[in-house]
Every structure is written in C-alpha cells, then in structure tokens.
Amino acid sequence: MSDDPCFELRLLIQADVDGELAPAEAARVGAHVETCPACAALQAQLVALAGRICREVPYHPASDALRDAVRARIAAASAAAQPEQSAQVVPLPRPARQFGGQRAAGKFRLPGWNFSALAPFGTGFALAACIALVLVLPRGNGLPDSVVADHIRALQPGHLMDVVSTDQHTVKPWFDGRLDYAPPVKDLKTQGFPLAGGRLDYLADRPIAALIYQRRQHLIDLYVWPDGGHLDHGPTEGARSGYNFVRWSHDGMTFWAVSDLDAKELADFVRLWQAA
Amino acid sequence: MTMAGTMDFEQLVLPHLDAAHNLARWLVADATLAEDVVQDAILRALNYFGTYKGGDARAWLLRIVRNNAYTALSARKRSGMTSLDTVAPGADGEEPPALQVPDPADDPEAALVHRQDLARLDLALAALPVELRECLVLHELEDLSYKDIAQVTGVPIGTVMSRLWRARRALSGAKPGCGKAEGAVA
Secondary structure (H helix, E strand, C coil), X not given: CCCCCCHHHHHHHHHHHCCCCCHHHHHHHHHHHHHCHHHHHHHHXXXXXXXXXXXXXXXXXXXXXXXXXXXXXXXXXXXXXXXXXXXXXXXXXXXXXXXXCCCCCCCCCCCCCCHHHHHHHHHHHHHHHHCXXXXXXXXXXXXXHHHHHHHHHHCCCCCCCCEECCCHHHHHHHCECCECCCCCCCCEHXXXXXXXXXXXXXXXXXEEEEEEEEECCEEEEEEEEECCCCCCCCCCEEEECCEEXXXXXECCEEEEEEECCCHHHHHHHHHHHHXX | CCHHHHHHHHHHHHHHHHHHHHHHHHHHCCHHHHHXXXXXXXXXXXXXXXXXXXXXXXXXXXXXXXXXXXXXXXXXXXXXXCCHHHCCCCCCXXXXXXXXXXXXXXXXXXXXXXXXXXXXXXXXXHCCCHHHXXXXXXXXXXXXXXXXXXXXHCCCHHHHHHHHHHHHHHHCCCCCCCCCCCCCCC
C-alpha cells in the first residue's frame, strides 16, 4: 500500500476533476476542498493542467491518405474473403440488440469515501463495467439462457455480491435462514480460484445460492440448488453470448458454473471444485 | 465477410479512425509508423469482427490499436531503429522530436522532472513512459472514462487512476511529499 496517507484523497480529487464521481461523492469532495487549502491548491493545479493540455498538446487526426488506404484495405480484405464462411471466423452469437454509443454502461461510480474497499474487487467492477449490459439471449434451452442472463445481470455494479468474504466459513453460514438448503461452499484459493463472496439469487423458480469466484480479472458464478430428484436433460456445457457454462449434479444438488473465462479454464475450475 | 458485414464494420470503425491515429501517433511517436500501426490494427479488427460482442466500438478498436503499437515499439527496440522524425520533421510542421520510450522498469518520472524542459508540455508528454502517456492521451485527448481506459489498456481502474496521477505529477513538476503512486490502489 501507499506510504502516503493523502494519496487516496488525491485520487478522489483527481477523479472529481475528471468527472468520474457520482454527484453525492463530488459534493463531499467539494465540501472538503473548501476547508482544506492544500487540497484546493491541488484541485486548481489539476484543472490548470487539463486546460494547458487542451490548448498546448496537438491532436493527430487521421490524414485523408490514411482514410483512403484504410477503406481500400477493408474493401480488398472483404473481396478476398468471398465467398463467405471461411472456417477461421468463430461464429460467436452477436447480441441481437445493444444500447449503442459510447460509455453505454454509464459512468463508473466510485463507492463513496470507502475507497479502499474498491481495491480488492476493482478488477471485478472493471470487468462488470466493461461488459455491454444489455444482451438479448437466443431463444430455446431456457435454463442455460436464464443462468447466463443472471450472471450478466449480476455483473452490473452493486449486484454482484450480498456477502463479501474470502472465507468459506463466513459465506456458508450466511446462507443459513435465507435458503431452505445448505449449499456446499469451498475455497479454491490455493488452486488459483479464490472465493470472493456469495449472493442470494432467484432461478428455476426458487431462491438459490450463487457463489462468486475470481480468476485473474474474470469472475465465475457458481449456482447451487437442490435438483429435487428431477433430472435435467439439457446440455452439460456450452456457450451463450460469449459466456461459457458447465452444469453438473452431485449429491442431489444441481451446479451451474458461468463465466467469460475460456471453456478450458472453466472446465479446470469445475474439475478442481469437484475434487476439493 | 459479406458486403453487409463490411458495411457494418466500416460504419462501426471508420468514425473512430482519428482517435485510432491519434493514439498510435502518441504511442509510437513516428508519423510513418503510426499509420502502419493503424492500418494493421484495422485489418486485425476486421478479422476479429466476428467476435465483437457489442459495447463501445471506440474502446474496442483502441485496444487493438494500442496492442499493435506496443508490438511495433518492441520490434523497433529490438531492431535498434530510431524514429525518422528525429532527422526529418513531418509534413504537418513542427514535430516533437521522437523521444525514445524509456524502460518502464526505471523510475522515469523522477529523472524526467530534472532533465526535461517542462515548459513544452507536448515534449514532456512525449517523454513520459508509454504506460503513463497512453492513460493521459486517452483521457485528455480522447475524453475516455476511467472504465474505458481500463478496457483499452487492460489494467484495473485503480491502476488507471494511479497512472493518471503519476503522469500529471510528472507534467506539473515534482510535488514534494507525494508517496509512491503505482500499486497504491491497483
């Protein structure tokens, strides 16, 4: 961590100047700056620098020649690729609809003054924020669609976790009294998939447990609920909208693992989880 | 790629060609190389277009441009070539001299503050370590949000924030008493 106690405050002032704070946070920063000459000076300095950059640093737009060359290369590439359906292009399903435009998911909001809380899950929020949040999933095979849709929904800021803990002995009891079953909770930290927390969710017409695991910048949702003796004949693995899923049953429970991890790493996770 | 697919691609990507070139130019600091980087990036984007899953097309394209620029920079470093701009000013008049990309392992800002003439802001920006420069260019010149910069550069938002801080600190001169920036919130 930083050896400078003011560092996080400075980053907040910077975030304010950069227009990255939600109005409530911006107001709190503003109130502090009014009473703190050092922070006021820093804020003024940042604003002045932004102005100087705007005036003094040249922007390099594409030349007409480059624009023409790019158009020509696109045309040549598309002509060369006729006829269509070269096997190289991976036919991932594209969303039928998306909210277009820049910053589609809205501006990233910093969670108030509790700035250090952001750090451990910064990657998760970054990932969540980077995903186009509105996807219309393909029809058919209802449950995979629901599970993947829930995973995507959960990635939205603030929806990811109800209980944030890397300790399985905290996460497991948390579900007591919230569910009519006790989901198995395991930590795979030593195997490279640390437990990040848990969430109560609603899937397959019932409240269920979702466990959240991390893998580098990726998140895995593991959904667990009792199968009630009902055998699911749907696919045991597959992909929806770029998200991979794996389903299995064990000891009367149904498990769904969903992530944007590639299929192999997700399979590794499942194998390690089953073996743990 | 069908004709319709090509038109989709053009509509998606060509509006961001200026941003692509500006980023490439600030990263590689060489007019000719920047155009090559952009052209290669466009072709690569065309190949990847099947895997484009929606979202901000500009950030998607800039990430490809940025990765291409890094590849070009390391190739140039390996071959020991220096920028042509050091001997021939570009057509658009006053070029900043191509300043080599310092090794990020050094502590470049500290040394920079002492030797760089900070009166010329464009020169100071061009002399920043590339990972700081890209954050500042993406934010100040392209008006990208922290979230989008994180996507383009492939680092967490906390790292974007500390890099922006370090970049600005270097450009506005040393601020006494500042702690180590990188890693504080990453």
